[in-house]
Amino acid sequence: MFCRQLTRRFFNAKSREPIEPPYLELQRDFLEPAEFYQELSKHGVSFYAGVPDSLLKDFCAYVQDNAPPGQHVITVNEGTAVSMAAGYYLATKKIPCVYLQNSGLGNIVNPYMSLAHPKVYGIPMLYLIGWRGEPGKKDEPQHLVQGKRMNGILTEMGMQYDVLPDYIEGAAEVLDTAFYSMKTRNGPYALLVKRQCFTNYKLKNVAKNNYQLTREEALTEVIKNTRPLDVCVSTTGFLSRELFELRQSLNQTGEQDFLTVGSMGHASSIALGIAQVKKSRQVFCLDGDGAMMMHMGALAQIGNIGPKNYKHILFNNQAHDSVGAQPTSNPLVNFTQIALGCGYKDAFQVETKEEIIKGMEKLNRNDGPILMEILIKPGVRKDLGRPTTTTFENKEKFMHFLTY
Numbered sequence: 001m002f003c004r005q006l007t008r009r010f011f012n013a014k015s016r017e018p019i020e021p022p023y024l025e026l027q028r029d030f031l032e033p034a035e036f037y038q039e040l041s042k043h044g045v046s047f048y049a050g051v052p053d054s055l056l057k058d059f060c061a062y063v064q065d066n067a068p069p070g071q072h073v074i075t076v077n078e079g080t081a082v083s084m085a086a087g088y089y090l091a092t093k094k095i096p097c098v099y100l101q102n103s104g105l106g107n108i109v110n111p112y113m114s115l116a117h118p119k120v121y122g123i124p125m126l127y128l129i130g131w132r133g134e135p136g137k138k139d140e141p142q143h144l145v146q147g148k149r150m151n152g153i154l155t156e157m158g159m160q161y162d163v164l165p166d167y168i169e170g171a172a173e174v175l176d177t178a179f180y181s182m183k184t185r186n187g188p189y190a191l192l193v194k195r196q197c198f199t200n201y202k203l204k205n206v207a208k209n210n211y212q213l214t215r216e217e218a219l220t221e222v223i224k225n226t227r228p229l230d231v232c233v234s235t236t237g238f239l240s241r242e243l244f245e246l247r248q249s250l251n252q253t254g255e256q257d258f259l260t261v262g263s264m265g266h267a268s269s270i271a272l273g274i275a276q277v278k279k280s281r282q283v284f285c286l287d288g289d290g291a292m293m294m295h296m297g298a299l300a301q302i303g304n305i306g307p308k309n310y311k312h313i314l315f316n317n318q319a320h321d322s323v324g325a326q327p328t329s330n331p332l333v334n335f336t337q338i339a340l341g342c343g344y345k346d347a348f349q350v351e352t353k354e355e356i357i358k359g360m361e362k363l364n365r366n367d368g369p370i371l372m373e374i375l376i377k378p379g380v381r382k383d384l385g386r387p388t389t390t391t392f393e394n395k396e397k398f399m400h401f402l403t404y
Contacts, residue, residue, distance in 0.1 A: 029167040030199040033062035039172050040097060043179045045126065047088050049073045049081040050099035051294075052320045055130030055193055060099060061203035064326055074326055076293040077265070078104035082111040085125045095182055099128040102150045102192075103143065103262060112157060112188060122186030126178060128164070131192045141391050142262030154190060161190035166197045203326065206319075211351055211377045215315050216242045218374045219286070221353050222313060223250070225360035226284065229404060232257045233271040234286040236264045238380050239315060243286065244387040255401040259387060259394055265294030268302065268312065275307040278402060282309050282364070289316040290328045292335065303343025308367040312339070319378040339371040347371040 036059060048063050052074065063072050075081040078100040085096040100108065108127075116123040133139045133147020154161050160181050165171050178189040219242055226232070234240040240259040247254035258274075260267040271285035292299075292314060302310060318331035336347035350359045350372060359372045387394070 031164070031166050031168060031171055031197055033059045033198050033201045034066075035168045036171055036198070037062055037066065039168070039175055040126075043175060044094050045097050046094065047071050047085070047092075047096040048099065049075050049084045049088075049096065050128075051075060051078050051081065051101070051104055052326045053099065053101035053104075053130035053132075055101070055132060055195055055197070056099050056128060057203075057326075058198040058201040059128070059193075060326060062201045065204045074320075074328065076330075077295070078107035079111050082108045082116060082125070086111070086115055086121070086123045089123050089125060095124050095126060095179070097126045097128060099130075101130040102132055102146050103264070105129070105146070105150065105153060109157065112159070116188050117158065118185050118187030123188070124182035124186055125188045126182065127159075127161075127188055127190040129161075129190055129192050131194050134194055137195060140261060140386070150192070159188060159190055160185070161192060164191040164193050164197060166194070205327075206378075209318055209375075209377055211317075211375045213351070213353065213374075213376050214379055215239060215317060215376050216246070216381065217353070218315060218356060218376050219243060220246060221356040222284075222286070222360060222374075223247075225357060225364070226256075227282065227364070228256075229281055230256060231271075231274060231278065231281050231283045231402065232286055233267050233274065233283070234259055235267040235288045235291045236260050236262055237288060237291075238384065239286060239288055241384055241386055242380075244389075245385060253397065254389075254394075255397040257394075258398045259391075261387075261391060265291045265298075267291065268298045269295070271312075272298070272302050272305065272307065272310065274402070275310045276305065279307070279309055281402070282311060283307075284311045284313060284363075287312060287314045289314065289318060289333070289335070290320050293328060293330070293333065296338070299339055299342040299344070302369050303339070306343060306345075306369060308369075310368040310370075311363045312344070312369060312371040313363075314371060314373040315376055316373055317376045317378040335373050336371060339369075344369045344371050347373070349373045349375060351375045 048067055052060050073084060081098045085098050088096045115121055131147060133143035135148055162174050165174060182189050223246055234243045234257060240261060243257055244254060244259060268285045268287055271283050275283040314335055318328055320326050320328060336349060339347040345367060350356050356374060363370055363372060
């Protein structure tokens, strides 16, 4: 932030030419994605990998639109981004950039500590970490927990870091420090990105498809065709928020739903743990394509255990919808074939309301594990709210429902 006096005019004492006034009053500046991208280019950065984040979405969108082909990879998870970046450095000796939300910090711990750390292989790379849950800022409970402890985690990992300033002169200075550190220590350096650091940048290459239904429309048909004692575990992001409001619109308590507000990619394993114990109850995992790809190994576990009451519904819009609508790492993944290869008894695709209704009849009638993939278009209504109950209230109601 800077201060700038705007009510008086200032002149050079000798020439009497107008000059820029002194910085006396606070005026908010923002960092232009294009300028920051250019500063990184000056330091030789040309390769980017990571998982999109809401706080980084403007910069990520600029990278998506402007990075040359093959120089930007939206990865399935943050650990994969670090590993790809390591391979890139080994092949080119050029420092790459990895971006992530701080909720994905846990996914990079292993490849950082056992691969990139200065005392292991010593592989430099720049981390851009979106600081969700920054102390003093309102946020969701899972982000507040992570945000408060992030600096301590980085310190314990032995990682040097700094906060990215929201003006280009400060950002350039911090980058000078970061690259000096990376080149002398032979290890990663992290820049923490606060809320509203970047100016708005509208993604041009938005993920699009020609499917008919939105996620909310498809979800409505699914829920209307579940039974009173069916259990639902919903993935993180817009889907859980839509499920919460859908229950309210149907005058239902939502006690049958576990809303996985964090832990992206783990909803399917939570549902598996429930299905193993509550064998008389039908358990639905309401999943997303980005989340499923993040921890796709869970499908092999589900197929191996083979719970008959496990029904997996994938809402596939080919996009990271809640963090900027960037495409997922591979929109062409054949999820049904992967599920069958992992041991699911059946897997099929649907697209229209009529097909969803018939698909739900099939799920209700047959033994699992079964995957129904619903092909949907990206997008969300602008007035979508957040759950008005706490995570503890959700947990207690849900656990009581499981006792029925």
